[in-house]
Amino acid sequence: MRDVLSLGRKDSWEGVHAVVAGFGASGFAAADNLTHLGASVTVLADNATAAQLEKAQLLEILGATVRLHAGATGALPDDVDVLVTSPGFRPDAPLLAQARGRGVPVWGEAELAWRLRDPDHPAPWLCITGTNGKTTTVQMLESILRAAGLRCVAAGNVGLPLTEAVMDPEPYDVLAVELSSFQLHYVDTMAAESAAVLNFAGDHLDWDGGETAMEDYAADKGRIYQGVERACVYNVADPTTERLVRDADVVEGARAIGFTLGIPSVGMVGVVEDLLVDRAFVEERQTSAAELCAIADLASPAPHFVANALAAAALALAHGVSRSAVREGLRTFVPDGHRIAVVRERDDITWVDDSKATNPHAAQSSLLAYEPVVWVAGGLAKGATFDELVQQVKDRLRAVVLIGKDRAIIADALARHAPDVPVIEVTAGETGSVDGADLMGRVVGAAAQVARPGDTVLLAPGCASMDQFTDYAARGDAFAAAVRALT
Structure with a gap:
């Protein structure tokens, strides 16, 4: 087995046998670039779409080997030197277990990309993780x-695959990098210039598994702070994020920068009246704060959206960006669809699509932005519970419309903590209609029956969508279409 730990972008990879597990966007990018560097590449995937089959043919023309239906449970080749894994592979997957048992290095795409940076133009990484808000925040940062x-470009768990970003012939000045706990689980040498953990709540515990799932999930998130050079950005309202900063081994001189929806203390960014302000990167921070922008400049005044903007601003300011650029970047930023998107306002009832709220923490953030609410929820809970969420939002619930495979988990939490809130369950079999139109038509109809003037009907499912829809976008599209048809 060849030693690959010292290999980088300008080294010869000839004679290296790299196995890439998974064939999504990051898997293809890893396989393509390793082949370009001269490695012998084998791709193992459980299945492939038509588009992926075309990419497989391209890779095979370039000299790679692609084996479909040989993914997580397949056999690892005997002569493998390194395994590059997709985030979708659980740590206990047989393929990964074989690699660990044989002493084969296991890298995620982020670790591979870090090793493939151009040593002459190593663009710094500004990294973001958290249970919720990662994509919005990294896109805000890119805009700034x-x-x-x-x-710059948004890369990693959103946007461009990291290996493509670092191998671009025209170097980037800086990368805005979104990293999930899956990706962070497999990093080793990566060290961000600055990094942020936005929040911490149980999610994907079915992936981590075991009695220590929450501790393991936190440890994976905390890896983002290791080796940080300039700033560790944390959420003042979330003690776990501050603890992760305290536990991190960082470069001497790196600062801890908090963000808060309240008035910031010295060394923080926060909110004063209706302004986002900086009290961390101004010379007079002991006695004053500098304005960044007004809440009215943002696409949404929702508290979690403001918090995301503060985190993005802190990372940008740590990089040396001016406050005027922060304001302009935040002012012009438009969030992706299915994230607190107002579908329609009619008869003094507001219909909001936040289908991207795929766990209880994200749903809670949305629910706390509106009152009163007819809440549309349910889907695949991914091992999550809803008691804490219901306790926090019960006083603002007009009614709840439940869908999906795990709707009973939410119904039980409502029965325990909000027994007076009306609950309507809408069933359509576990696959619904082809496009979910029939299901969402009845959901929207049920919501319209209980909504009153001044209410918000909010699709914030708190669950994944794959039991009844292709993805969260398809779920949001079906909801929006049903709302427009009704109103």
Whole structure:
């Protein structure tokens, strides 16, 4: 087995046998670039779409081997030197267990990309993780950095695969990097210039598994702070994020920067009246704060959206971006669809699509932004519970409309903590109709029956969507279409 731990972008990878597990966007990018560097590449995937089959043919023309239906449970080749794994592979997957048992290095795409940076132009990484808000925050950060005139891109768990970003012939000035706990689980040498953990709540515990699932999940999130050079950004309202900063081994001189929806203390960014302000990167921070932008400049005044903006601003300011660029980047930022998107306002009832709220923590953030609420929830709970969520939001619930495989988990929490809130269950079999139109038509109809003037009907499912829809976007599209048909 060849030693690959010292290999980088400008080294010869000839004679290295790299196995890539998984064939999504990051898997293809890893296989393509390793082949380009001269490695012998074998891709193992459980299945492939039509588009992926075309990419498989391209890789095979380039000299790679692609084996479908040989993914997580397949056999690891005897002569493998390194295994690059997709985030979708659980740590206990047989393929990964074989690699660990034989002493084969296991890297995620983030670790591979870090090792493949151009040593002459190593663009710094500004990294973001958290249970919720990662994509919105990294896209806000990208908008700010571009407003500052920097060549940058959102990469990682959103946007461009990291290996493509670092191998671009025209180097980026800086990368805005979203990392999930899955990706962080497999990093080793990666060290961000600055990093943020936005929040921490149980999610994907079915992936981590075991009695220590929450501790393991926190440890994976905390890896983002290891080796940070400039700033560790944390959520003042979430003690776990501050603990992760305290536990991190960082470069001497790195600062801890908190973000808060309240008035910031010295070394923080926060909110004063209706303004986002900086009290961390100004010379007079002991006695004053500098304005970044107004809440009215943002696409949404929802508390979690404001918190995301503060975290993005802190990372950008730590990189040296001006406050005027922060304001311009935040002012011009438009969030992706299915994230607190107002579908329609009619008869003094507001219909909001937050289908991207796929866990209880994200749903709670949405629910706390509106009152009173007819809440549309349910789907695949991924091992999560809803008692804490219901306790926090019960006083603002007009009614709840439940769908999906795990709707009983939410119904039971409502029965325990909000027994007076009306609950309507809408069933359509576990696959619904082809596009979910029939299911969502009845959901929206049920919500319309109980909504009153001044209410918000909020699709914030708190669950994944794959039991009844292709993905959260398809679920949101079906909801929006049903709302427009009704109203």
